[in-house]
Amino acid sequence: MHVLAIDGGGTKTIATISTCHGQIMALAETGKSNPTSMSFEHFTETITELINDLKRQQPQEFQHITKCHAGLSGVTENNNEKITYALLTSLLPKDCQLSLSNDGMNALYAGTLGQPGIVQISGTGAITLSIDASGRIERTAGWGYIFDDEGSGYDIGIRTLKAVFKAFDKRGPETLLTTAVLEYFRLNSVPEIIEVVYGEGHPRDTISPLSKVAIECAKRGDGEANTIIDQVCHVFYQSIDACYKKNPFADKQVKVVLAGGVFNELELFTKKLIAIDKKNSNQYDFVGAYSLPVGGAALAALNLPYDEAKLFIDQYDASMKKFLTN
The missing domain is CATH 3.30.420.40 (ATPase, nucleotide binding domain)
Structure with missing residues (x-):
């Protein structure tokens, strides 16, 4: 066989x-x-x-x-x-x-x-899926990049660009993200980013990789980058919890698999998600694949x-x- x-x-x-x-x-x-x-x-x-x-x-x-x-x-x-x-x-x-x-x-x-649980996927897009012991499947989020996919690489990239433009305008604090984004695109000034983003390629393909820039800056202790990661972790938790409520499990501890390219730096996200969970239900076991x-x-x-x-x-x-x- x-x-x-x-x-x-x-x-x-x-x-x-x-x-x-x-x-x-x-x-x-x-x-x-x-x-x-x-x-x-x-x-x-x-x-x-x-x-x-x-x-x-x-x-x-x-x-x-x-x-x-x-x-x-x-x-x-x-x-x-x-x-x-x-x-x-x-x-x-x-x-x-x-x-x-x-x-x-x-x-x-x-x-x-092969066991029941919840998976939070975050790559170019994002979606949450749960399967219980009977095989029943529920999902939350993942309705497309135009109006959803919060916590995806694209969403993190958008948040990153917003922080960079706000810093440039003095509407927000200075951030390591500015230099990191300019280095990533090989540009000399913030206004040049516009031409790249609205260039020939699909904006989603151009912006999504900036999630790696944000994660790296967060690891280096940048305040704005860590705020972005904190924000998306709350988004993840909200979606995970909503998926659980749609499909409750008998077990006190529910395994939540974090999958997709955004979670390559798994420890960064698990620490933040565990901290959020301790303030709430304290019922999720966050693991990698x-x-x-x-x-x-x-x-x-x-x-x-x-x-x-x-x-x-x-x-x-x-x-x-x-x-x-x-």
Whole structure:
């Protein structure tokens, strides 16, 4: 028995074929696979190319795939789930057990090893997702960068630019963010930022990476940068708590997985979130991901008990490292 795991988001998509013990036999990567932000033709082409790549690598083992989980951004919206199910069914071996979810489930299971919990994702966008013991799924936030996605890389970038412009106008305090942003864009003055932001590229792609600038300045003790991180941590906590209230758990301590590029500096965020939680419910256990999201997709397909899931993911991660270095 082999398992096919797919993790797809707004930037890239990764898929693996592995044994039920976690030994990876094939790995493929391609671009984004969000059916809400690309044409049906482009989405079909992307998924087909991904599956065919795996098939070319292991044509014999591909036929032994019995379970597949695809966690894709946007798949549960509109009619995308039905379309994606039909597409993957046409590409996979007959009688393969297929399940679909938002990519948030992959990130959650990569941290809880297939157990119930809450995941706070923050990358270019941001969303909160919870899954209880019965498999019921709830979500909060993640309604798009134009009017939501608070706490995302884009949101942090916007807050960073606001602090820089206010400092330049003397409407706000001086901040290390000014020099850091100018160095990042390789500019000489604050007014030049406008041309970059409103240039040829999408503003979201230009602004989102500034979250790294803010986080680095916060680590260096800058007051404005730390205010920004404090603000988004309160936003995260509000969304996490709202998700919990929509989907309460029986456990006194609920595991909350922090996933996505914004949380690369995990300790910075966990310290602030723990401090907020102590002033409120004191019921959340904030953790980073145990594995890559694609590993969480494999666990979603297999539905293993915790101890077996840990054995699987340990082997999966070790196999992934070997696979990538060969």
